[in-house]
Amino acid sequence: QKEVEQNSGPLSVPEGAIASLNCTYSDRGSQSFFWYRQYSGKSPELIMSIYSNGDKEDGRFTAQLNKASQYVSLLIRDSQPSDSATYLCAVNIRGNFNKFYFGSGTKLNVKP
Amino acid sequence: DGGITQSPKYLFRKEGQNVTLSCEQNLNHDAMYWYRQDPGQGLRLIYYSQIVNDFQKGDIAEGYSVSREKKESFPLTVTSAQKNPTAFYLCASRSASGNEQFFGPGTRLTVL
DSSP states (O other): OOSEEEOOOOEEEETTSOEEEEEEESOTTEEEEEEEEEOTTSOOEEEEEEOSSEEEEETTEEEEEETTTTEEEEEESSOOGGGOEEEEEEEEETTEEEEEEEOOOEEEEEEO | OOOEEEEOSEEEEOTTOOEEEEEEEOSOOSEEEEEEEOTTOOEEEEEEESSTTOOEEOTTOTTEEEOOSBTTBOOEEEOTTOSOOOEEEEEEEEOSSOOOEEEOOOEEEEEO
16 A cells, blocks of 8 residues: 555646645654645645644645545645646655655646 | 755666766755656655765665765765666755755656
């Protein structure tokens, strides 16, 4: 079983809509959670980190964490064509702060 | 400018050759990482280092070697023992105080 699972997509949404990206993880000791955006041919860029249950908002982005259900999600409001990219979910496990586990990413297409 | 640099951006290798990928950071980060990314897949950890003169194998260390003689530098050597080295290689670093990991621009290695 993979540590971090994501639907590979592609997820297609119209411009201006809300894009919802989901990620599940297997280790209940996971303590830190991250979302990266990766444009084609480029390296991942950190866009959100979340450490406690609930929502964390940053501009058009909201990360949601539910440790009981072992999932973390990313909402992108007012989606723009420039948001089209692959979004990687990553987790860091308690007691093993130096290792990060990545999902395979969800490809998002925002159509004008 | 603070950041992580990787060189070269593109690298071509003949079969049987060893090649070294450079990674330098001026963020004063303690931990550094090397990942490999294959098309349509997530990141797989090759090696990581928490401090100078110390490093640990990741999940796919076979055929790779690293050194950490300086805090700023964490070069990766892809040896001829690595059977399928064509991939996108990403270097990352993380500060001791924070838990967020940041990536360099990557090196795309192709075996001819």
